[in-house]
Amino acid sequence: xxxxxxxxxxxxxxxxxxxxxxxxxxxxxxxxxxxxxxxxxxxxxxxxxxxxxxxxxxxxxxxxxxxxxxxxxxxxxxxxxxxxxxxxxxxxxxxxxxxxxxxxxxxxxxxxxxxxxxxxxxxxxxxxxxxxxxxxxxxxxxxxxxxxxxxxxxxxxxxxxxxxxxxxxxxxxxxxxxxxxxxxxxxxxxxxxxxxxxxxxxxxxxxxxxxxxxxxxxxxxxxxxxxxxxxxxxxxxxxxxxxxxxxxxxxxxxxxxxxxxxxxxxxxxxxxxxxxxxxxxxxxxxxxxxxxxxxxxxxxxxxxxxxxxxxxxxxxxxxxxxxxxxxxxxxxxxxxxx
Amino acid sequence: xxxxxxxxxxxxxxxxxxxxxxxxxxxxxxxxxxxxxxxxxxxxxxxxxxxxxxxxxxxxxxxxxxxxxxxxxxxxxxxxxxxxxxxxxxxxxxxxxxxxxxxxxxxxxxxxxxxxxxxxxxxxxxxxxxxxxxxxxxxxxxxxxxxxxxxxxxxxxxxxxxxxxxxxxxxxxxxxxxxxxxxxxxxxxxxxxxxxxxxxxxxxxxxxxxxxxxxxxxxxxxxxxxxxxxxxxxxxxxxxxxxxxxxxxxxxxxxxxxxxxxxxxxxxxxxxxxxxxxxxxxxxxxxxxxxxxxxxxxxxxxxxxxxxxxxxxxxxxxxxxxxxxxxxxxxxxxxxxx
Numbered sequence: 001x002x003x004x005x006x007x008x009x010x011x012x013x014x015x016x017x018x019x020x021x022x023x024x025x026x027x028x029x030x031x032x033x034x035x036x037x038x039x040x041x042x043x044x045x046x047x048x049x050x051x052x053x054x055x056x057x058x059x060x061x062x063x064x065x066x067x068x069x070x071x072x073x074x075x076x077x078x079x080x081x082x083x084x085x086x087x088x089x090x091x092x093x094x095x096x097x098x099x100x101x102x103x104x105x106x107x108x109x110x111x112x113x114x115x116x117x118x119x120x121x122x123x124x125x126x127x128x129x130x131x132x133x134x135x136x137x138x139x140x141x142x143x144x145x146x147x148x149x150x151x152x153x154x155x156x157x158x159x160x161x162x163x164x165x166x167x168x169x170x171x172x173x174x175x176x177x178x179x180x181x182x183x184x185x186x187x188x189x190x191x192x193x194x195x196x197x198x199x200x201x202x203x204x205x206x207x208x209x210x211x212x213x214x215x216x217x218x219x220x221x222x223x224x225x226x227x228x229x230x231x232x233x234x235x236x237x238x239x240x241x242x243x244x245x246x247x248x249x250x251x252x253x254x255x256x257x258x259x260x261x262x263x264x265x266x267x268x269x270x271x272x273x274x275x276x277x278x279x280x281x282x283x284x285x286x287x288x289x290x291x292x293x294x295x296x297x298x299x300x301x302x303x304x305x306x307x308x309x310x311x312x313x314x315x316x317x318x319x320x321x322x323x324x325x326x327x328x329x330x331x332x333x334x335x336x337x338x
Numbered sequence: 339x340x341x342x343x344x345x346x347x348x349x350x351x352x353x354x355x356x357x358x359x360x361x362x363x364x365x366x367x368x369x370x371x372x373x374x375x376x377x378x379x380x381x382x383x384x385x386x387x388x389x390x391x392x393x394x395x396x397x398x399x400x401x402x403x404x405x406x407x408x409x410x411x412x413x414x415x416x417x418x419x420x421x422x423x424x425x426x427x428x429x430x431x432x433x434x435x436x437x438x439x440x441x442x443x444x445x446x447x448x449x450x451x452x453x454x455x456x457x458x459x460x461x462x463x464x465x466x467x468x469x470x471x472x473x474x475x476x477x478x479x480x481x482x483x484x485x486x487x488x489x490x491x492x493x494x495x496x497x498x499x500x501x502x503x504x505x506x507x508x509x510x511x512x513x514x515x516x517x518x519x520x521x522x523x524x525x526x527x528x529x530x531x532x533x534x535x536x537x538x539x540x541x542x543x544x545x546x547x548x549x550x551x552x553x554x555x556x557x558x559x560x561x562x563x564x565x566x567x568x569x570x571x572x573x574x575x576x577x578x579x580x581x582x583x584x585x586x587x588x589x590x591x592x593x594x595x596x597x598x599x600x601x602x603x604x605x606x607x608x609x610x611x612x613x614x615x616x617x618x619x620x621x622x623x624x625x626x627x628x629x630x631x632x633x634x635x636x637x638x639x640x641x642x643x644x645x646x647x648x649x650x651x652x653x654x655x656x657x658x659x660x661x662x663x664x665x666x667x668x669x670x671x672x673x674x675x676x
Contacts, residue, residue, distance in 0.1 A: 097454040116435040116498050124491035130468050131484035146469035153462035160454050
C-alpha cells in the first residue's frame with residue numbers, strides 16, 4: 001500500500017466540482033426572507049472535510065474510468081449538493097440534541113439563535129435538500145435519499161433509546177452506525193456513480209460497479225464512525241476541535257466500551273459507575289481504571305478491517321486515478337485525527 | 339347561507355377514504371426497529387380533526403363534480419397520507435419548540451421520550467412522508483410539498499425572529515401565517531384535485547379548478563390561523579385542550595395584538611409590559627387592561643372575509659355535494675372552538 005497523501009491532494013481530481021458546489025450552496029439556500037440570510041451563511045461556516053461530496057464526485061469519475069471530474073454533468077453536482085445539505089441538516093439537529101455550543105470553532109445555531117431556530121433551520125435545510133433532489137428528472141436520488149434519511153433517524157433514535165443499556169451488543173452497535181452514519185456515505189458513492197453513467201446503469205457491469213461503490217461507502221462510513229468513537233476517548237481536543245468524553249457522559253456505548261464491558265465479570269458494573277459522569281471526570285476515570293489503550297486498539301482493528309473491505313470492493317472498478325484516490329481516501333479515514 | 343353542519347357530517351362523503359388513511363398510516367410508519375413502534379403508535383394518538391386529508395379528498399371529489407369519494411384512486415390517498423404525515427412532523431417539532439407537555443390530552447413526544455427523540459422522530463416522519471411522495475409516478479406532489487415544507491419552516495423561523503418586535507405589521511403577519519399554516523392547506527386542496535384528474539390537468543378548465551382549490555385552501559388556512567390566534571386569547575381551555583396565553587407569553591404578535599398596538603400612542607408600550615409574562619398573568623392583564631373583545635372581533639372579521647373569499651373561489655367548480663361540503667367546511671373553520 002502506498003503512503004497516504006494529505007486529504008487536499010486526494011481531492012485534487014474533483015477540485016473544480018467542489019468549488020462549484022461551495023459557490024452554489026449558499027445561493028441555493030438563499031431564502032425568500034432576507035432575515036434568514038445570516039443564519040444560512042452561518043451554517044455555511046460549518047463546512048468541514050466535505051468527504052461526502054468528494055466521494056460523490058470521485059465515484060462519478062471512477063465508475064467511468066475517467067481521469068478527472070471534468071466530464072461530470074450537472075445532475076452529479078446536484079446529488080453532491082443534496083448529500084451535503086442533508087449532512088448539514090443532521091449536524092444542526094445533532095448540535096441541538098447534544099446542547100453543543102461550538103462546531104468547527106464557530107457557535108452552533110442553537111447557541112447563536114436558540115433551540116427553536118435551530119430545530120426549524122434543520123427542517124428547512126432538509127426540505128431544501130429534498131426540493132433539489134425532486135427537481136432531478138431521474139427520481140432515483142430522491143427515492144434513495146428519502147429512505148436514507150429515514151434510516152439515519154431510525155439509527156439515531158435507536159441509539160438514544162439504548163443509552164446506558166449494558167445489554168447492548170456489537171451486532172446492534174454495527175447496525176446502528178451503519179444506519180446513522182454509513183448509509184449516507186453509501187448513498188453518496190452509489191448516486192454519484194449512478195448519475196455519472198445516466199442511462200448506462202441498465203447493464204450488468206454498471207450495476208455491479210454501483211453496488212461495489214455502495215459497499216465501499218458503507219464500509220468506509222462504518223470505519224469513519226468507529227474512528228469517531230475512538231477519537232472521543234483518545235483524541236486531542238485541540239485537533240478534534242470539540243470536547244471529548246461526550247459519549248461517556250451521554251451513556252452512548254461505543255465499540256471501545258463494548259470491549260471493556262467484556263473484560264471480567266465486574267467490568268460492566270464498574271463502567272456503570274463511569275458513564276453519565278461529566279465529560280472530564282468520566283474520561284479521567286476511564287483512563288485510570290480501565291485498559292483504554294487496548295479498547296481503542298481493538299476498535300481500530302475493526303475499523304482497519306472495514307477499510308480493507310472498502311478498498312477491496314474497488315477492484316470491480318476500472319483502474320485509474322479516481323479509483324486510486326478512493327483507495328487512498330479510505331486510508332485517510334483510518335489515520336485522521338480530526 | 340345554510341346552517342353549518344357538524345364536522346362529522348361534512349366529512350361523510352369521504353369517510354371510507356379517511357378510514358383507509360388511518361388504517362394505513364400506522365403500518366406505513368412501522369419502522370425497521372421494533373423499539374420505535376411505541377413512539378409511532380403514540381404519535382398516532384395525536385390524530386385530530388384531520389382537516390387537511392379531508393380537504394385533499396373533498397377537493398379530489400369536487401374537481402370532477404363526482405358525488406362521493408368512491409372513485410378516488412390510490413395516488414390521492416397517498417397524497418392525503420403525505421400531507422397528514424408532514425403536518426404530524428410539524429406538530430412533533432412544534433411541541434419541542436413550545437416545551438409543550440400535552441397534545442390532545444396525551445403526553446407530547448418530548449415529555450414521553452425526551453427532546454432528543456422528539457427532534458429525531460419529527461425528522462423521521464418528514465423523511466417517511468417524502469419517501470412516500472417520491473414513490474408517486476407523477477413528481478408533482480413531491481416537488482410541491484418539498485417546497486411547501488421549506489416555506490412552512492421559513493414562516494416559522496421568521497415568526498421566531500420577530501417575537502417581541504413592536505415594529506411587526508399586519509402585512510408581515512399575513513405573509514407569515516400564509517407560509518407557516520395556509521401553504522399546507524393550499525397544497526392539500528390543489529394536490530388532491532391534481533391527482534384526482536390525472537392526465538386531465540392539461541386543459542385550461544382543469545388548471546383553473548386547481549387554482550381555485552389552491553386559493554380556497556390558502557384563504558381557509560389563513561382564516562384557520564387567525565381563529566387559532568384568537569382562541570389562544572379568548573378560548574375555553576377545557577374545549578381547546580391546551581393552555582391559553584402561550585402566544586403572549588412567547589411574545590408572538592398576532593392579529594388581535596396588532597389591533598391593540600394601534601389603540602393610542604402608549605398602547606405598544608403598555609403591551610410590552612404584558613408580553614413575556616407567564617401565560618396566566620399575561621392573559622389576566624390583557625383582559626383587564628385592554629379592549630380584548632374588540633381586538634378579537636377585529637381579527638374574526640378578517641377571518642370572516644378570508645372565509646368568504648375561500649367560498650367564492652369554489653364557484654369555478656362543478657356544483658355538487660363535495661363543493662357544498664367544502665363550502666360548509668369553510669364555515670366550520672370560522673365557528674370552531676377547538
